[in-house]
Amino acid sequence: xxxxxxxxxxxxxxxxxxxxxxxxxxxxxxxxxxxxxxxxxxxxxxxxxxxxxxxxxxxxxxxxxxxxxxxxxxxxxxxxxxxxxxxxxxxxxxxxxxxxxxxxxxxxxxxxxxxxxxxxxxxxxxxxxxxxxxxxxxxxxxxxxxxxxxxxxxxxxxxxxxxxxxxxxxxxxxxxxxxxxxxxxxxxxxxxxxxxxxxxxxxxxxxxxxxxxxxxxxxxxxxxxxxxxxxxxxxxxxxxxxxxxxxxxx
Amino acid sequence: xxxxxxxxxxxxxxxxxxxxxxxxxxxxxxxxxxxxxxxxxxxxxxxxxxxxxxxxxxxxxxxxxxxxxxxxxxxxxxxxxxxxxxxxxxxxxxxxxxxxxxxxxxxxxxxxxxxxxxxxxxxxxxxxxxxxxxxxxxxxxxxxxxxxxxxxxxxxxxxxxxxxxxxxxxxxxxxxxxxxxxxxxxxxxxxxxxxxx
Numbered sequence: 001x002x003x004x005x006x007x008x009x010x011x012x013x014x015x016x017x018x019x020x021x022x023x024x025x026x027x028x029x030x031x032x033x034x035x036x037x038x039x040x041x042x043x044x045x046x047x048x049x050x051x052x053x054x055x056x057x058x059x060x061x062x063x064x065x066x067x068x069x070x071x072x073x074x075x076x077x078x079x080x081x082x083x084x085x086x087x088x089x090x091x092x093x094x095x096x097x098x099x100x101x102x103x104x105x106x107x108x109x110x111x112x113x114x115x116x117x118x119x120x121x122x123x124x125x126x127x128x129x130x131x132x133x134x135x136x137x138x139x140x141x142x143x144x145x146x147x148x149x150x151x152x153x154x155x156x157x158x159x160x161x162x163x164x165x166x167x168x169x170x171x172x173x174x175x176x177x178x179x180x181x182x183x184x185x186x187x188x189x190x191x192x193x194x195x196x197x198x199x200x201x202x203x204x205x206x207x208x209x210x211x212x213x214x215x216x217x218x219x220x221x222x223x224x225x226x227x228x229x230x231x232x233x234x235x236x237x238x239x240x241x242x243x244x245x246x247x248x249x250x
Numbered sequence: 251x252x253x254x255x256x257x258x259x260x261x262x263x264x265x266x267x268x269x270x271x272x273x274x275x276x277x278x279x280x281x282x283x284x285x286x287x288x289x290x291x292x293x294x295x296x297x298x299x300x301x302x303x304x305x306x307x308x309x310x311x312x313x314x315x316x317x318x319x320x321x322x323x324x325x326x327x328x329x330x331x332x333x334x335x336x337x338x339x340x341x342x343x344x345x346x347x348x349x350x351x352x353x354x355x356x357x358x359x360x361x362x363x364x365x366x367x368x369x370x371x372x373x374x375x376x377x378x379x380x381x382x383x384x385x386x387x388x389x390x391x392x393x394x395x396x397x398x399x400x401x402x403x404x405x406x407x408x409x410x411x412x413x414x415x416x417x418x419x420x421x422x423x424x425x426x427x428x429x430x431x432x433x434x435x436x437x438x439x440x441x442x443x444x445x446x447x
Contacts, residue, residue, distance in 0.1 A: 027299035051433035238362035
């Protein structure tokens with residue numbers, strides 16, 4: 001039986017070995033959401049499109065639909081971001097965290113997620129462009145991806161009672177900053193600069209973000225990571241492996 | 251669903267990588283119909299490989315003694331060390347007859363999505379070997395994919411301050427292939443690594 005074909009723009013999120021020479025490719029597509037497809041023979045050196053299906057590539061892909069997994073039939077590279085990370089270990093680890101987050105925020109296959117797709121493409125493009133610090137790009141992506149999923153941290157008004165801020169206490173479990181009346185025991189107290197940086201990253205104020213201090217970036221990264229891990233319940237494997245040393249290429 | 255020993259064998263064979271239920275059934279019935287001597291030899295080989303094969307204490311290649319054949323060979327160069335991901339990569343390089351140095355098997359490549367970072371590989375052991383001062387060139391022969399390249403970049407970052415020459419296997423067009431079918435990354439690498447004639 002001839003399987004229906006479809007064509008779409010897609011980001012390669014993950015590749016896994018399958019059998020002797022095949023791979024299972026996890027794609028985040030523009031119109032079809034997250035899709036898993038088999039790419040046959042791509043581990044052989046004679047493969048005609050194996051190089052284009054490496055992680056973090058933006059590709060124009062044609063697949064045939066299958067009952068459990070689709071099959072990749074043709075691939076054209078549009079912007080293979082992965083090659084920009086090969087000589088930059090910190091950016092490579094950050095790209096992995098971005099890809100894993102995108103995969104985890106699309107739990108249902110074939111459910112379109114255009115905003116997350118555009119956000120992920122934008123984050124990988126910014127990471128490949130090397131114009132901004134790696135940790136800032138990663139944290140901005142994580143904050144905006146969480147906002148897309150409905151888990152944006154409250155950074156100004158109290159997360160519990162919406163009492164207007166600014167507030168100093170931050171509770172991961174409560175969902176962000178909390179006022180003195182709602183503050184649970186064990187709430188953290190990030191610096192105001194750290195909260196301002198998270199606001200800047202969430203709102204896309206890159207002038208303020210670029211001007212931030214390295215120590216402040218480290219503190220806000222810790223809160224962003226903790227907030228994400230709390231909401232995802234099962235932690236991201238790649239996030240603890242992100243190399244926070246700033247890239248030599250910047 | 252079969253009963254007893256034949257179903258047990260199908261279940262066990264089905265747990266092997268790349269063997270589905272149909273293949274497991276076909277192999278089990280092949281075992282059943284094959285000559286008893288052949289099957290005893292297969293069973294003995296399976297038992298022996300688990301009992302006698304271990305990892306070399308120096309390079310972590312597979313070995314049947316404390317050290318592998320390559321680490322025991324006094325004719326091999328001590329000043330060149332080739333880093334590979336898996337023991338099967340050692341065999342692939344040995345088939346070329348181009349390299350007469352020693353090896354170090356990492357046991358995989360850095361793959362954060364699978365939770366594999368530098369601490370899960372034998373990088374600490376590699377650094378200990380390099381600190382002896384015998385090695386003057388480190389050849390990074392990890393796979394030419396994203397994980398392999400990232401591993402090579404990480405190792406280069408760690409090793410270069412030690413004053414050791416670090417080189418990477420060349421990437422380019424496969425022998426016998428057509429240029430028009432090469433993807434842009436491979437072709438780009440081939441251009442980067444072009445040589446004068």
